[in-house]
Amino acid sequence: MPSRPARILRLLVAALLLTGDVAVFAAAEGGTSANRAAASSAIVIRPRWIVEVETGEKHAGWALRAEGNRTAAVGPASAVAVPPGARVIELPGATLLPGLIDAHVHLTWDDGKSEATREAARKTLEAGFTTVRSCGAPEGADLVLRDAIDRGEIAGPRVIAAGAPLGFAGGVCAQVFPGSGVFSTAEQALAHVRKLAAAGASWVKICAGGGVVPGPDDETAVEVAPETLAAIVAEAHRLGLKVAAHAQGPAAVAAAVRAGVDSIEHGALLDEAAAKLMVERGTWLVPTYYRLRWRREQAAANGAPAAALERAAAAGEKVRNRQQRAIALGVKVALGTDATVIPYGLDAREVAAMVELGMTPLQALQAATTHAAAMLGWSDRVGSLAPGHFADLVAVEGDPLADPAALERVALVVKGGVVVREPPAPAPTAAPAPAPTPSP
Numbered sequence: 097m098p099s100r101p102a103r104i105l106r107l108l109v110a111a112l113l114l115t116g117d118v119a120v121f122a123a124a125e126g127g128t129s130a131n132r133a134a135a136s137s138a139i140v141i142r143p144r145w146i147v148e149v150e151t152g153e154k155h156a157g158w159a160l161r162a163e164g165n166r167t168a169a170v171g172p173a174s175a176v177a178v179p180p181g182a183r184v185i186e187l188p189g190a191t192l193l194p195g196l197i198d199a200h201v202h203l204t205w206d207d208g209k210s211e212a213t214r215e216a217a218r219k220t221l222e223a224g225f226t227t228v229r230s231c232g233a234p235e236g237a238d239l240v241l242r243d244a245i246d247r248g249e250i251a252g253p254r255v256i257a258a259g260a261p262l263g264f265a266g267g268v269c270a271q272v273f274p275g276s277g278v279f280s281t282a283e284q285a286l287a288h289v290r291k292l293a294a295a296g297a298s299w300v301k302i303c304a305g306g307g308v309v310p311g312p313d314d315e316t317a318v319e320v321a322p323e324t325l326a327a328i329v330a331e332a333h334r335l336g337l338k339v340a341a342h343a344q345g346p347a348a349v350a351a352a353v354r355a356g357v358d359s360i361e362h363g364a365l366l367d368e369a370a371a372k373l374m375v376e377r378g379t380w381l382v383p384t385y386y387r388l389r390w391r392r393e394q395a396a397a398n399g400a401p402a403a404a405l406e407r408a409a410a411a412g413e414k415v416r417n418r419q420q421r422a423i424a425l426g427v428k429v430a431l432g433t434d435a436t437v438i439p440y441g442l443d444a445r446e447v448a449a450m451v452e453l454g455m456t457p458l459q460a461l462q463a464a465t466t467h468a469a470a471m472l473g474w475s476d477r478v479g480s481l482a483p484g485h486f487a488d489l490v491a492v493e494g495d496p497l498a499d500p501a502a503l504e505r506v507a508l509v510v511k512g513g514v515v516v517r518e519p520p521a522p523a524p525t526a527a528p529a530p531a532p533t534p535s536p
């Protein structure tokens with residue numbers, strides 16, 4: 097039996113969906129008034145290829161039509177009607193994909209509305225990431241950001257937010273997110289979970305063990321007593337919230353999985369036993385792998401001593417081996433970057449990094465679309481080009497199935513049927529081009 101707040105929320109969402117997508121969501125997704133006007137009529141996109149991420153099939157000569165905030169039709173261009181007044185966007189070199197999902201970001205470190213926050217949200221969206229899970233912000237600022245985006249006051253991705261993370265006093269989350277989520281007793285932790293639920297958070301983020309980046313001590317680090325962790329998860333689930341656990345080493349990962357968390361964040365040093373436990377329990381892994389390379393590259397650029405760089409490279413190699421093994425064992429993976437550690441807007445680099453972890457480019461794309469959507473419980477609305485889903489789309493120059501780096505060459509981003517980034521308009525052709533000068 098779902099809790100009363102959850103039931104009410106569900107009814108509200110159902111009512112919103114039935115009220116007529118165009119009016120409600122076009123207003124909600126805002127941006128400029130030009131954007132809102134664009135949402136009032138259909139968009140037909142004709143790229144070079146359309147990729148069905150569910151199967152990896154790549155279709156040439158297909159088109160997609162968005163109406164209101166939803167995808168209305170996708171298929172061979174001849175079968176996708178162009179209604180009168182529709183805007184047709186031709187992208188002859190580009191591949192169209194569902195808008196991508198970054199399931200681990202931190203977009204705000206202040207009040208959720210500052211200039212820095214707006215820039216983070218905009219860069220993420222313009223990189224083709226139309227949905228994110230915020231794995232925490234000071235005092236729930238990500239809830240403020242989420243609502244501002246939903247109201248159209250800030251341009252950004254859809255945000256699924258965890259609010260102020262739970263952290264045992266003196267531990268990692270308590271240091272990074274001091275404030276209301278810091279606890280010393282199970283009672284304090286449960287009270288915070290209930291506060292998060294009341295504030296509208298969808299996830300609880302908790303640090304189960306291990307540093308921000310993995311270190312040697314993290315092999316055995318465990319931050320929260322197993323019974324406290326289990327009580328937190330039970331209370332969160334009772335209130336309809338999922339739980340994401342920051343955990344680096346095998347002990348913290350296993351403890352969190354046994355407590356019933358829904359996702360392990362980082363899991364940099366998880367071993368085979370912990371990975372098998374995750375497979376058994378269906379726990380998701382969000383590897384956030386690229387950030388380690390980013391940090392090494394930054395250290396090198398900043399002139400770090402060779403010995404330190406060698407140590408970092410060896411540590412990175414260890415993480416790669418452990419995560420590769422876990423993925424090979426069949427752990428479910430969703431893409432997350434921990435953006436804030438890496439600059440905003442570089443989220444797509446995680447796809448190529450996941451290929452280093454042994455995934456095919458298609459599997460990595462699925463981690464950023466269908467699989468991330470499944471983890472978030474949003475399979476019915478994001479992560480797919482299927483009609484009925486939000487028209488959240490990204491087109492990139494080239495073929496990301498052959499070359500994941502193509503994901504950084506963004507040509508078009510659409511969120512909820514609204515174009516938020518598009519190719520520059522072709523130069524006007526008033527005067528005929530001058531005849532080419534014959535070369536000597």
Ligand SMILES: [Zn+2]
Pocket residue numbers: 200201202231434
């Ligand atoms: Zn994080």
